[in-house]
Amino acid sequence: MIYIFVYVFHLSSAAVSSNCSPQDDFGLPVFLTTEDFTIGGIFPLHYRVELPSTDFIKKPLKAQCQGFDPRAFRWALTMKLAVEQINNRNDLLPNHTLSYRIFDSCSTPVTAQKAVLAALNSQDVMQSSMCTGSGPLLGLVGESGSSQSIVLSRTLQPFRIPMISYFSTCSCLSDRKQFPTFFRVVPNDDYQVKAITQLLKKFGWTWIGVVTEDHDYGRFALQGLKQEIENTDICLAYHEMIPKDYTREKALKILNVIRESKAKVVVVFSVEGEFYPFLREFMIQNITGIQWIASEAWVTASILAKTYPFLEGTIGFAIRQGHIPGLEDYLKIVNPERYPSNPQVQELWESLYGCSPSSSSSLNSHLPRCTGKETLREEYSAYMNTSSPRVSYNVYKAVYAFAHSLHNLIHCEPGNGPFENFSCADFNNVHPWQLQHYLQEVSFSVSGQNVNFDNKGNSIPYYDLINWQRHTNGDMQFVKVGLYDGAQHPGRELFIQEQAIMWPNQYNKVPVSVCTDRCTPGFRKAVHRGQPLCCFDCVPCESGKISNQTDSVDCLSCPEDYWSNANGTMCIPKVVEFLSHDAMGMTLTVMAIVGAFLTITVLVIFLYNKGTPIVRVNNSELSFFILLSLTLCFLCALVFIGEPTSWSCMLRHTAFSITFSLCISCILGKTLVVLAAFTATRPGNNIMKWLGPTQQRIIIFSCTLVQVLICTAWLVASPPFPYRNTKYQQSKIILDCSVGSDLAFWCVLGYIGLLACVCFFLAFLARKLPGNFNEAKYITFSMLIFCAVWLAFVPAYVSQPGKFTTAVEIFAILGSSFGLLLCLFAPKCYIILLKPEKNTKQHLLGKVTK
Numbered sequence: 001m002i003y004i005f006v007y008v009f010h011l012s013s014a015a016v017s018s019n020c021s022p023q024d025d026f027g028l029p030v031f032l033t034t035e036d037f038t039i040g041g042i043f044p045l046h047y048r049v050e051l052p053s054t055d056f057i058k059k060p061l062k063a064q065c066q067g068f069d070p071r072a073f074r075w076a077l078t079m080k081l082a083v084e085q086i087n088n089r090n091d092l093l094p095n096h097t098l099s100y101r102i103f104d105s106c107s108t109p110v111t112a113q114k115a116v117l118a119a120l121n122s123q124d125v126m127q128s129s130m131c132t133g134s135g136p137l138l139g140l141v142g143e144s145g146s147s148q149s150i151v152l153s154r155t156l157q158p159f160r161i162p163m164i165s166y167f168s169t170c171s172c173l174s175d176r177k178q179f180p181t182f183f184r185v186v187p188n189d190d191y192q193v194k195a196i197t198q199l200l201k202k203f204g205w206t207w208i209g210v211v212t213e214d215h216d217y218g219r220f221a222l223q224g225l226k227q228e229i230e231n232t233d234i235c236l237a238y239h240e241m242i243p244k245d246y247t248r249e250k251a252l253k254i255l256n257v258i259r260e261s262k263a264k265v266v267v268v269f270s271v272e273g274e275f276y277p278f279l280r281e282f283m284i285q286n287i288t289g290i291q292w293i294a295s296e297a298w299v300t301a302s303i304l305a306k307t308y309p310f311l312e313g314t315i316g317f318a319i320r321q322g323h324i325p326g327l328e329d330y331l332k333i334v335n336p337e338r339y340p341s342n343p344q345v346q347e348l349w350e351s352l353y354g355c356s357p358s359s360s361s362s363l364n365s366h367l368p369r370c371t372g373k374e375t376l377r378e379e380y381s382a383y384m385n386t387s388s389p390r391v392s393y394n395v396y397k398a399v400y401a402f403a404h405s406l407h408n409l410i411h412c413e414p415g416n417g418p419f420e421n422f423s424c425a426d427f428n429n430v431h432p433w434q435l436q437h438y439l440q441e442v443s444f445s446v447s448g449q450n451v452n453f454d455n456k457g458n459s460i461p462y463y464d465l466i467n468w469q470r471h472t473n474g475d476m477q478f479v480k481v482g483l484y485d486g487a488q489h490p491g492r493e494l495f496i497q498e499q500a501i502m503w504p505n506q507y508n509k510v511p512v513s514v515c516t517d518r519c520t521p522g523f524r525k526a527v528h529r530g531q532p533l534c535c536f537d538c539v540p541c542e543s544g545k546i547s548n549q550t551d552s553v554d555c556l557s558c559p560e561d562y563w564s565n566a567n568g569t570m571c572i573p574k575v576v577e578f579l580s581h582d583a584m585g586m587t588l589t590v591m592a593i594v595g596a597f598l599t600i601t602v603l604v605i606f607l608y609n610k611g612t613p614i615v616r617v618n619n620s621e622l623s624f625f626i627l628l629s630l631t632l633c634f635l636c637a638l639v640f641i642g643e644p645t646s647w648s649c650m651l652r653h654t655a656f657s658i659t660f661s662l663c664i665s666c667i668l669g670k671t672l673v674v675l676a677a678f679t680a681t682r683p684g685n686n687i688m689k690w691l692g693p694t695q696q697r698i699i700i701f702s703c704t705l706v707q708v709l710i711c712t713a714w715l716v717a718s719p720p721f722p723y724r725n726t727k728y729q730q731s732k733i734i735l736d737c738s739v740g741s742d743l744a745f746w747c748v749l750g751y752i753g754l755l756a757c758v759c760f761f762l763a764f765l766a767r768k769l770p771g772n773f774n775e776a777k778y779i780t781f782s783m784l785i786f787c788a789v790w791l792a793f794v795p796a797y798v799s800q801p802g803k804f805t806t807a808v809e810i811f812a813i814l815g816s817s818f819g820l821l822l823c824l825f826a827p828k829c830y831i832i833l834l835k836p837e838k839n840t841k842q843h844l845l846g847k848v849t850k
Contacts, residue, residue, distance in 0.1 A: 035099035042142030047273035146170030235534035302382030313504030322393035461486030661707035714744035782823035
């Protein structure tokens with residue numbers, strides 16, 4: 001703003017007094033014409049400025065622009081050509097002509113400031129030492145660098161002079177409060193960083209480095225990129241800035257970061273002039289394996305492609321190309337003979353051909369004199385290539401935008417058409433602020449492309465995706481492999497022809513740039529504390545959880561009836577566990593059948609020998625009842641084997657409890673008969689008349705009936721049912737029978753235990769009966785085994801759910817049944833089958849004489 005103040009001060013002073021002079025040389029324009037309407041143009045014809053040293057004693061020398069840029073000179077010539085074409089047209093600005101005043105900014109804001117002040121002043125300031133007033137500047141085409149455009153726009157803003165940039169992409173320039181007169185025919189960086197982000201996501205590049213220039217363009221582009229990748233899987237490994245005061249030491253420091261980083265994809269936001277010396281040092285250090293992502297500022301820079309072959313495979317977004325009629329022929333006629341006094345044309349020749357066109361040229365005194373036989377230097381061969389101009393085409397559109405807006409302003413009809421709300425102007429009364437209004441609404445087509453501006457002065461966001469590929473002849477070519485169209489629906493903006501891309505070193509494989517290799521399905525990402533989200537460990541999913549996608553943030557729990565497979569990639573149905581006909585089930589089945597067969601065999605033996613003393617003395621009817629109930633006890637164990645159903649669950653517990661109650665009731669009745677039979681021998685004891693066959697049947701029926709009533713109440717109130725237990729073992733579904741009512745279940749077992757205890761007590765009282773009749777001892781021992789088995793069953797039943805619980809219950813049934821069978825009937829069968837001589841009444845009563 002200091003420069004603006006100085007400039008306004010000079011203008012106001014000139015209005016009061018004609019006795020003022022400029023403090024310094026403004027610098028002559030590169031090209032200049034004088035016509036009806038003047039448009040300024042500022043281009044970076046040189047890469048940099050060398051500032052002179054100063055001792056603060058005497059006035060410092062003038063800054064020198066260094067490094068002539070033929071590419072930017074072609075942009076200036078394009079503006080010149082566009083103005084001349086417009087002046088020759090009859091349908092655009094008829095009877096009026098445009099003039100131009102083109103200056104060099106030397107790619108620096110300070111020189112750009114000096115250039116715009118020179119453009120604002122009248123032509124007289126270059127021809128005399130007196131200030132005569134401001135020049136008739138209506139608009140400005142410029143600049144390429146965003147930092148320079150910021151300076152230009154702020155300088156022009158107080159005078160409401162519009163400017164159209166052809167290559168400044170900083171998103172900051174879209175702020176209408178700060179830059180109300182700024183327009184551009186190039187998309188702003190908001191769209192470029194969106195396109196780059198989509199490109200990174202497309203190829204899975206999640207760990208990237210960023211290198212920027214130390215200007216507003218680089219800073220705002222980095223800021224926009226960070227915002228775009230904020231909610232994605234992409235992380236920034238490092239950000240390095242190419243310093244303004246470039247030194248080899250600072251460059252080596254940046255290169256060391258690039259070399260040591262795992263990020264193999266580097267995004268560069270820089271103009272070619274800033275990037276060129278950095279790449280020179282990069283080549284010296286021989287760093288390989290880098291995939292460059294170029295910004296639109298250098299993605300089509302031919303001098304970089306010619307000079308640095310290691311950039312092969314570079315990919316980036318370029319502004320839209322177009323067609324400029326007559327440009328190639330126009331470039332051919334620009335030569336030192338046509339412009340003998342133009343130093344920039346002299347520099348162009350020296351750059352293109354490596355010789356000095358004039359002996360008086362002191363720009364590069366070491367160059368030989370041109371002979372006319374020189375050929376175009378290899379690194380600048382693209383200067384004459386006008387087949388697909390991009391930045392030049394933007395310059396072309398900018399000039400035409402001013403021409404169409406000025407045409408609409410002069411030829412408008414008040415109150416009619418799209419400009420009815422704007423004031424009209426005649427030829428002698430055209431103001432820049434009027435032109436600004438018409439620029440906002442202008443819409444036209446040039447060389448087949450529509451040109452217009454949105455409410456922020458931006459143009460349609462459209463990019464070509466460019467890939468640097470080496471041709472068979474060794475030349476680097478810019479091949480279009482896709483595009484980005486910001487006007488498309490979200491998610492459909494980017495189109496890529498992947499098969500057409502040539503990666504670095506002519507590999508056909510997409511480069512990999514990740515902090516950590518991707519987590520395969522079955523694993524989840526575990527982020528390191530204090531590190532970016534892209535750096536993580538791959539942790540296997542816990543049992544019961546899966547991840548079926550790459551780079552899963554978390555593992556998903558399987559549904560209740562499902563479990564994870566061994567790899568943790570999919571949910572599979574849980575194993576349903578129940579006591580089936582496997583090895584364990586078959587073993588128990590065989591045992592139950594064998595037990596039932598043995599019991600039936602004993603029954604047959606007793607039936608066959610029912611007339612013998614040992615069968616008759618042991619109450620054959622009760623023995624038959626006991627054997628029949630034991631057979632049912634063995635067979636009821638089979639109900640416990642197989643998949644539980646509603647009927648089997650109800651049957652297994654009720655059948656078990658009733659058959660065992662019947663068996664123990666029979667044993668109880670037998671115990672009472674044995675006890676009564678041997679106590680009835682005492683005088684006056686007639687207890688046997690109360691324990692006849694009828695009474696025995698009543699006892700058995702009554703004891704069994706109690707259990708039947710308990711089971712009936714159980715089935716009515718809360719019957720057993722199949723139950724899928726998914727809690728005990730998460731990887732399995734334990735299919736079992738729930739007892740329904742725990743109280744009823746324990747009542748059933750308790751009642752059987754009560755009968756067994758009563759039997760044990762009575763048999764214990766009768767253990768010392770006379771003779772060889774040891775029935776009471778056998779009953780005592782059998783009840784002892786029975787109780788021991790069922791007491792051992794209780795803790796095993798409670799502690800181990802699943803098929804093992806069922807197996808334990810079956811084992812308790814079979815064990816107690818075998819105990820009863822062996823203790824009660826094995827001795828008798830032994831006598832019947834092996835010791836028939838002892839099967840006598842005398843032996844049983846202990847009256848055998850020796």
